[in-house]
Amino acid sequence: MDASGGTALTPAAYATDGPPVTLPRVPAQEAAERELSRPAYHENDPGLLERALRAFWDWVGDLLGAASEVSPGGTPGLVAIVAVAVLLIAALWWRLGTPRRSAAATAGTLFTEGPRSAADHRTAAEAHAAAGHWTEAVQERMRAVVRSLEERTLLDPRPGRTADEAAAEAARTLPAHTADLRAAAREFDDVTYGGRTATPDAYARLRDLDTALARTTPTLPRAAHR
Structure with missing residues (x-):
């Protein structure tokens, strides 16, 4: 009994009949992790691509921030440096030309190796045909056709000539075979580049x-015939 005449409550009075419920730290952490790993908690999480883009832009931002700290003039100075670099790249691109355009200019070249005779190309074509390598056989036979016309002086030797150009030029002196020459050039381009x-x-x-x-006798130009 206390001074006011009431009964004093001891700590034991607050205790329940059973022992206090306690949970060790490690099992509690594992239980929380299992709970948070449920799909319901991750329905609105960003996808892999979005996370990668965020990481990339964060990296770019950190890089630009670090560069602006060391560049003269801070951020404005960095912008000026980037602008000058872009102008230099554009000038070099305009001066040297695009690599794609240069590659496209030589993509249709008929001869890719050193000079060989028409007989050499025919021999190579027959060897490929005997082995069943029809693409290589067609390529070598077309080269034999053009080289033979060059050897007969019906075409001027020109290393960078394409199959289409050779067919068009040969048709001037061999007009009866114009369609066949064009078809042969188209076949060569289809198997080589298509x-x-x-x-x-x-x-x-x-x-x-x-x-x-x-076996065909060429049709000479009228001026040369005269």
Whole structure:
């Protein structure tokens, strides 16, 4: 009993009948992790691409921030340096030209190796045909056709000539074979640069054209005939 006449409550009076419930730290942490790993808590999480983009832009921001601290004039100075670098790159691009344009200019070149005779190209074509390598056989036979015309002085030797150019130039003195020459050039371009696979029939047509051209008398220009 206390001084006011009431009964004093001891700490034991607050205790329940059983022992206090306690949970060790490690099991509690594991239980929390299992709870938070449930899909319901991650429905609105950003995707992998979004997280990668955020990390990239954070990296860019940190990089620019660090560069602005060491560059003269801070952020304005950094902007000026970047602008000058862009102008220099643009000037070099304009002066040297685009690599794609240069590659496209030489993509259709008929001859990619050193000078070889028409007989050499025919031999290589027949060897490829015997092995069933029809794409290589068509390529070599077309080169044999053009080289034979150069050897007969019906075409001027020109290393950078394309198959289409050779067909158009040869048609001037061999007009009866204009369609066949154009078809042969188109077949060469399709299998060489278009990703198509040549067929035995395509090679047979080129071989027949090569034989027919060798037997054809060219039509000389009128001025030369006079």
